[in-house]
Amino acid sequence: xxxxxxxxxxxxxxxxxxxxxxxxxxxxxxxxxxxxxxxxxxxxxxxxxxxxxxxxxxxxxxxxxxxxxxxxxxxxxxxxxxxxxxxxxxxxxxxxxxxxxxxxxxxxxxxxxx
Amino acid sequence: xxxxxxxxxxxxxxxxxxxxxxxxxxxxxxxxxxxxxxxxxxxxxxxxxxxxxxxxxxxxxxxxxxxxxxxxxxxxxxxxxxxxxxxxxxxxxxxxxxxxxxxxxxxxxxxx
Numbered sequence: 618x619x620x621x622x623x624x625x626x627x628x629x630x631x632x633x634x635x636x637x638x639x640x641x642x643x644x645x646x647x648x649x650x651x652x653x654x655x656x657x658x659x660x661x662x663x664x665x666x667x668x669x670x671x672x673x674x675x676x677x678x679x680x681x682x683x684x685x686x687x688x689x690x691x692x693x694x695x696x697x698x699x700x701x702x703x704x705x706x707x708x709x710x711x712x713x714x715x716x717x718x719x720x721x722x723x724x725x726x727x728x729x730x731x
Numbered sequence: 732x733x734x735x736x737x738x739x740x741x742x743x744x745x746x747x748x749x750x751x752x753x754x755x756x757x758x759x760x761x762x763x764x765x766x767x768x769x770x771x772x773x774x775x776x777x778x779x780x781x782x783x784x785x786x787x788x789x790x791x792x793x794x795x796x797x798x799x800x801x802x803x804x805x806x807x808x809x810x811x812x813x814x815x816x817x818x819x820x821x822x823x824x825x826x827x828x829x830x831x832x833x834x835x836x837x838x839x840x841x842x843x
Contacts, residue, residue, distance in 0.1 A: 662829070
């Protein structure tokens with residue numbers, strides 16, 4: 618059973634470009650969470666999704682950031698018009714049935730904005 | 732709002748010592764608590780998960796305890812080795828939040 622997969626592992630963008638980060642949850646998991654780890658800071662929750670629904674996006678910046686988890690395919694975290702402050706490691710986690718279940722983490726995508 | 736605090740922020744000890752890392756959280760209505768290890772520039776490695784109904788979990792040289800009512804957990808590392816050097820993160824699930832709430836970590840260095 619493959620673990621949580623994220624791609625790309627490293628992403629370089631110039632200011633103003635768009636960044637798309639993908640997350641494939643573990644097989645059978647229908648809950649996905651995105652976290653951001655800024656340099657020298659702790660991990661912060663961004664958004665919680667179930668298939669086709671955003672359940673909680675309280676940790677996501679109001680502008681330029683969006684997330685989706687379509688019926689088919691991976692979850693996508695999209696950052697429009699990236700700025701240098703978006704440079705961070707973005708981690709995805711998945712859980713099987715509910716928010717009370719253990720979350721399993723992917724290897725992360727390291728975004729660098731030039 | 733759930734808050735997680737880890738003490739100490741950094742720790743450096745000689746190889747072979749037993750050590751304790753501390754974690755406290757403000758809202759005791761949690762589903763579980765998890766300890767992770769993170770090496771520089773790397774992802775998260777899950778070490779131990781304690782469900783809210785449990786008091787402790789053990790894996791090899793690691794033992795984690797949970798006192799939910801007082802909002803505390805400890806991670807005990809026995810006979811430390813240089814390979815244990817990493818940042819150790821404590822995270823709680825629940826307590827009014829949908830995602831995990833992480834502490835800022837304890838940066839551990841084991842001197843050979």
